[in-house]
Amino acid sequence: MPVLVFVPVAPAPTGCASRPAIAGERQLFRQAAALCEQRGEPINKLALQFSSQNRDFPTTLFSSTRSESVRRNVAWCEEPYDPALLAEVQRILGPVMNQQWDYDAGVDRLKSDSRPASSPIAAASP
Numbered sequence: 677m678p679v680l681v682f683v684p685v686a687p688a689p690t691g692c693a694s695r696p697a698i699a700g701e702r703q704l705f706r707q708a709a710a711l712c713e714q715r716g717e718p719i720n721k722l723a724l725q726f727s728s729q730n731r732d733f734p735t736t737l738f739s740s741t742r743s744e745s746v747r748r749n750v751a752w753c754e755e756p757y758d759p760a761l762l763a764e765v766q767r768i769l770g771p772v773m774n775q776q777w778d779y780d781a782g783v784d785r786l787k788s789d790s791r792p793a794s795s796p797i798a799a800a801s802p
Contacts, residue, residue, distance in 0.1 A: 717758065724752050
């Protein structure tokens with residue numbers, strides 16, 4: 677099953693990724709999320725804080741069926757993010773930062789082929 681990712685990973689408009697991720701990339705995402713959890717901050721909180729507080733990213737908070745989720749997200753947006761944690765997450769995600777992908781080709785590949793696409797990360801994956 678394809679995994680879609682949307683993670684603000686760099687302070688630039690091209691620093692966001694949204695596409696099917698391959699195994700090596702998913703491992704990097706898990707490492708970044710684990711680091712955040714070790715620091716007591718969910719990675720989605722860091723991503724929301726970074727994107728909403730970065731003037732280069734137009735950010736819209738969308739509604740939810742759970743009012744507590746909306747209140748939590750607004751509270752997160754009002755808290756400053758930890759720049760040291762962000763820098764460590766960006767270091768982990770460095771191999772996938774600021775890349776452009778052909779989303780449709782990736783989805784087609786995942787539907788037709790179970791082998792991972794060639795990627796600098798795929799070569800390093802166990």
